[in-house]
Amino acid sequence: MESSVYVQNRELVTPGQLLGRGKLTITTPITVYSLDGKYYSAVVGLADVEGDKIGVIPLEGFYYPKVGDVVIGIVVSTGTNSWEVDIRAPHTAILYASDLLGRPLNPGREMLSDHLDVGDVILAKVENVGRGRATTLTVKGKGFGKINKGSLVEIDSAKVPRVIGKKGSMLQLLLNECKCEVVVAQNGRILVDNCPNNDFKEIAIMSIKKIEKEAHIPGLTDRIKEFIIKEKVRRGLFSG
């Protein structure tokens, strides 16, 4: 059967909208479904068409963990040998004490809350998403673990890809122009840290919020660049 696509690239689509028929490759398996050789969108989003590859980038959504995702979590409770961590997903995730400490916990000498307490923020990786079992996190690796300082910005997790940009272009722009360290986690939490001063930090946060709001309008990177320059001029931060 001849394959054909009925939508244009970056067209706004709604659930149930016919995207194409024939032999097409689905790039986003959750937001596109096929029925009787036809392909439909399952969410409100932007069509992503490239040859015979079809996908829908969602504009609305929530975070659902995937193995390997980098997430920023907040500890909500301490158990006997693990912490329960909120990662903005339907279920809380588990971080085992042995993973953080690199050795078993010695219950006679130390308490879990000596290492991480309720309210602490951690940068972690999703290790396992079990069916019927809890999501587990790991903090093994450079840069992972407890976050001690910085500003935490929360955005809609569906808009995270736009903050990173194509091949990391948007993130690079933020890093270069605001001179801050920006860590973007897949669950929509963004850490802004080590800024030269408060003005740079505010510009970075305002830019991230602007990206979230205007994520679906083309020409985003150029607009953000312009916005940062304007803000810098307004605050008198421009030095040649």
Next chain:
Amino acid sequence: MGKGKVKLVEGGLRHDGRRLDELRPITISVGVLKNANGSALVEYGRTKVLAAVYGPREPQMKHILLPNRAVIRCRYHMASFSTYERKSPTLSRREIELSKVIREALEPVIISELYPRTSIDVFIEVINADGGTRTASVTAASLALAEAGIPMKGLVAGVAVGKIDGYLALDIDEVEDMYGEADMPVAIAPSLRQITLLQLNGVLTPGEFTQALELARKGVEVIHEMQKEALKKKYLDVKVEE
């Protein structure tokens, strides 16, 4: 019922001046509540329904969870000020039944297998009741689900068809429901070509039933187009800040 006492159709027009196959003026807005993951406000004439969706999330009652798919919970509730006489705010038998019927109208379109061990909660609040609240509720709830980003096979829209003074009429209101001979609420998922809700109160001949279903299908198609417009409008209205 007071059959024949009230004249509902005169000169081809209904008591509010509509033609028999005409819908009431419909307004739809999406994203009206800040705290909900998705929300929608739908008006069919004087009927006004608010729907809010939360989830997928972990419910307080863990025993209701299913290992293979998300549980869909639905609560249809009429505000105590929604009717002429005060309605007791406790859930009545009718509201419990409608919650179930609306949930079953939505379940076929929600791809719930993606989110095992979670619950998707749909809250529907009738703010003003003037007939056709269950169909307006289905329309609003499916929009709220779409706005929450929950994967769906398509939108669902509902409309009621009634028989008044011997004529079939689309989108009947409270008066027509009360004095008419039959009331048939229908909800259809147009992209799936599936009927997800079909009830009939009163008597229709088999021929009338087929005609009524066709009338409902046409009405649903119009509402479905409005639903899609409303979902897109939220994004098309965002203006680039200078």
